[in-house]
Each structure stands twice: as structure tokens, then as C-alpha cells.
Amino acid sequence: MKVKEVADLVGISVRTLHHYDEIGLLIPEETTESGYRIYSDRDLETLQQILFFKELGFPLKKIKEIIDSPTFDRQEALEMHRNMLWEKRNRLDQMLATVDKTILDMKGEIKMSNKEKFEGFDFSHNPYEQEARERWGDKAVDESNAEINSMSQDEKKAFEDEFNAIYRDLAVIRHEAPESDAAQAGIEKWYHFLNRMGSYSLDAFKGLGQMYVDDERFTKNIDRFGDGLAVFMRDAMAVYADRHQK
Known part of the structure; x- marks a missing residue:
């Protein structure tokens, strides 16, 4: 072309x-x-990759460093993009809800608490930054912070309901041994749920579990379902990955 x-x-x-x-x-x-x-078609694939990184706030200089790296893996990058876009979407949904509630508050129809006025604002680091650093190096993500919006409201609601149900079920059994049948059955549901959104290798699944504990933001969000759930999921995900490796 x-x-x-x-x-x-x-x-x-x-x-x-x-x-x-x-x-x-x-x-x-x-x-x-x-x-x-x-x-060529290969050039178009590279262009798509560039634009995904650009959409997520990576400057051109850093994008070049990433895609020129001999360790760069396009599939891994796409998995990272998907995760980051989900995080971005969830944050935008929270901020939209805050805007709507603020409008109602201004009209006198509701009364917002000070805490509610700032829901959705998050100035902490991106929860996938550590994984990006491990894969592509510090320089590639120092300045960084799929289009999934095709999902309808009904589909989104069903997704959220299933997501929350899996976490609630895992919270109930979080005191079980990670290698127990109950724990492994529950974590298998989580693995298959993630793979309906994309392609998670067993190694990526295990690494994600580690991030649940390494990243305070992950831990805080997960442990809302039950104290210690993040650690339980990390351990159960590691057992699951190790058992199913070929």
C-alpha cells in the first residue's frame, strides 16, 4: 500500500x-x-502496535526502544495492551459515574460525600507497569502511564456480574490450601474467564497472580472481597500454572 x-x-x-x-x-x-x-502487511502490523502504545501514553522515543528490542514479543505486547485498556476503561467508567453524580449533586437531587467527589481519580502507578518493566526494561516504561468499547451495556453488566461472582466464590474458600481441589477448581474458573477475553499463557497467568501481591493497588482491590484473597489467589494460580505446564 x-x-x-x-x-x-x-x-x-x-x-x-x-x-x-x-x-x-x-x-x-x-x-x-x-x-x-x-x-507491507508486516509494516501495518507494526503500525498497529505503535498506535496501541501511543494510545496508552507511551512517547514515540520509548515506543521505538520497545519495538526495536531483540526481546520484543508482539503477542505479549498485545496482551499487555489489552490489560492496560481494561484498566483504562474501568477508570473512565468510574469517572463518568462521578461526573453524573456531581451533576445530580449540583442540581440538589443527591448529596455527595467528599470521598465520592473524587472516585475514579487515581494518580498511582499503572498496575501493569511492573510487568512492562520486567518484559521491556525500565527505560521503556519510565514515561508511560483492542478497542474494547464495542461491548454493549448488557454485555458489560454480564461480564461484571460474572467477574464479581468468581471473586466472591474464591473469597469463600480463601482459607483452603492453595493446592486443594476446591481452590484449584475455583482458580480454574478464573483462568478460563481471563482466556475468554484473550490469550493468557500459564506463565502469564502465574505472573499476574504475583502482581496481585506485589502491586498494592491490586491487593487493595482484591482484598475488598475478603482479607488475604490476593495472597490466596497468587498461590493458587502458581499451583495451577505449574500443574498444567506441559
């Missing part, structure tokens, strides 16, 4: 594509003798 065709397809300017070429971020596979840039 020529540069104008790519620009029209993606919805960005020709000037942007020229800039990406000039800084070595996206150099088309072929340039004709007359100077026309020709983009």
Missing part, C-alpha cells in the same frame, strides 16, 4: 507516516525508484 492509502485506512495523516519514517520508527519495506513509500 502507498502512504496515502495507509493514511486513509488508519485515519492518520501522511505527514505522521513520513515523520515515523524519518525517525526510524516505521520504515516501509520498499521505496520505489521514484521515491514512493510502499507498506
